[in-house]
Amino acid sequence: MKYFGALIISLTAFISCTQPEKKLPILGNREPVEKTVDGKVVVDTVYQTIPSFNFINQDSVQVSDKNFAGKVYVADFFFTSCTSICPIMHRNMLKVYNQYKSNPEVKLLSHSIDSKYDTPSQLKKYADKLGVKGDMWEFVNGPHDAIYGIAEKSYLVSVAADSKDPANFIHQGWFVLVDKDKRLRGAYDGTDPKQVDQLTSDIQTLLDEYHTR
Amino acid sequence: MKKIVSASVFLLLIFLYACQSDKEIEQQRYFVNGKSIFEQHCQNCHGANGEGLGELYPPLTDTVFMRSNKSKIACIIKNGSNTALMVHNKKYEGKMPAESDLSDIEIAEIVNYITNSFGNKLGDYDVNNAAADLKNCQ
Numbered sequence: 259m260k261y262f263g264a265l266i267i268s269l270t271a272f273i274s275c276t277q278p279e280k281k282l283p284i285l286g287n288r289e290p291v292e293k294t295v296d297g298k299v300v301v302d303t304v305y306q307t308i309p310s311f312n313f314i315n316q317d318s319v320q321v322s323d324k325n326f327a328g329k330v331y332v333a334d335f336f337f338t339s340c341t342s343i344c345p346i347m348h349r350n351m352l353k354v355y356n357q358y359k360s361n362p363e364v365k366l367l368s369h370s371i372d373s374k375y376d377t378p379s380q381l382k383k384y385a386d387k388l389g390v391k392g393d394m395w396e397f398v399n400g401p402h403d404a405i406y407g408i409a410e411k412s413y414l415v416s417v418a419a420d421s422k423d424p425a426n427f428i429h430q431g432w433f434v435l436v437d438k439d440k441r442l443r444g445a446y447d448g449t450d451p452k453q454v455d456q457l458t459s460d461i462q463t464l465l466d467e468y469h470t471r
Numbered sequence: 472m473k474k475i476v477s478a479s480v481f482l483l484l485i486f487l488y489a490c491q492s493d494k495e496i497e498q499q500r501y502f503v504n505g506k507s508i509f510e511q512h513c514q515n516c517h518g519a520n521g522e523g524l525g526e527l528y529p530p531l532t533d534t535v536f537m538r539s540n541k542s543k544i545a546c547i548i549k550n551g552s553n554t555a556l557m558v559h560n561k562k563y564e565g566k567m568p569a570e571s572d573l574s575d576i577e578i579a580e581i582v583n584y585i586t587n588s589f590g591n592k593l594g595d596y597d598v599n600n601a602a603a604d605l606k607n608c609q
Contacts, residue, residue: 341568345516349524387526387565 280463282435285442286414307440308412313369313398313405316381321396323440330464331365332457333434334448335409335417337372338384343431347448348388351395351433354458359394363438363465366395369409371417371427373402414442433457437464498583498595505584508577512570513585521589527565529558532589541586541593545578545601546608575601 286306292299310323332354336344351366358364370376376384381397390397409415409429417429435444435457444460446453510519516528523530531537536558537544551569555562573581579601586593 341516343515345524345528349518352525384527389525 281467282443282460282464285445305441306412308436308442309408311400311404311408313400314378315393315399316378316385316397317393318378319393321398325396326365326367326436326440328438329363329365330438330461330468331367331436332461333367333369333413333436334432335369335371335405335413335415335429337370337427338376338380339372340427343429343449347431347433350448350451350454352388353454354433354461355390355395357458358461359392364394364461368395368397369405370397370399371405371409371429373399373405414445435460435464438468497597501580501583501597502587504577505580505582506588508573508581509584512573513581521585523558526561526563529556529561529563530589531585531591533558534591537586537591538593541582541596542604542607544582544586545604548578548581549573549605550608575605578605
């Protein structure tokens, strides 16, 4: 009987140590749909997903959603001549790149919001100078409306040309984490090294979610 | 008489000391103000530790470059730069935007800060130095 207390304590300790596996939330809009499974009507949730897209990368190669199928990826919006938040964002993104560049399940996708100036050759120069090789990190150019549309509607990142200054763009420095099912799983302030560290570890959490299934 | 002499020597020493530290305090003020202007105008690209970014933006840690180009830094800040620079044996050819809105004293503060940070120890720099350097911009 005198060991009973000790037993309770160690049991409690044991239970509290086996935490449920950490899962990232699913972000964005969602709607319930009714569907029939085995003759029964069940309610399922449809989450917001990234629609198909088609852009041109720094190697002048077409890049579409198919290149991101089965990948966990991080998306952001920038332009190469930006001297405000973009250098900070990509200084931080470079850490994510170095961490995962040899992992074929992870990709990075930076959209230029300055389609006129950031031609593929300009993006190539930028990627080279940043020290980025291969196609793990894609820098893409696309039609203005397509880029701005996917930013606002799909990745929920606000971007706009500054009407006062033609060389300037107002945009947010979010890094958006997308899972293998094209759902939004996290948004991180790309200018904050702490949040980017969180992103780096959340990518691993997300990969583990797929590995343990 | 002895007392008066020693007292005046003492006073003289105090004044000398006070004058010297006035100059020091002034330089420290340049440095501290320079740090905050650097954070607003330069740090995004050149980094909080002057580390630069890849081969896009040059680091400010090349002490040899800083020493030999000290008199040109004010002009580079004020008017930007279009020419390729060799820093740490690497070529940087990007454009640096002009900060033409900065006053001479603000530029002096930035130069004072960056030439005495990130491993650089190039000593005093004030608004008179900046005004002189800015007259010779090419």
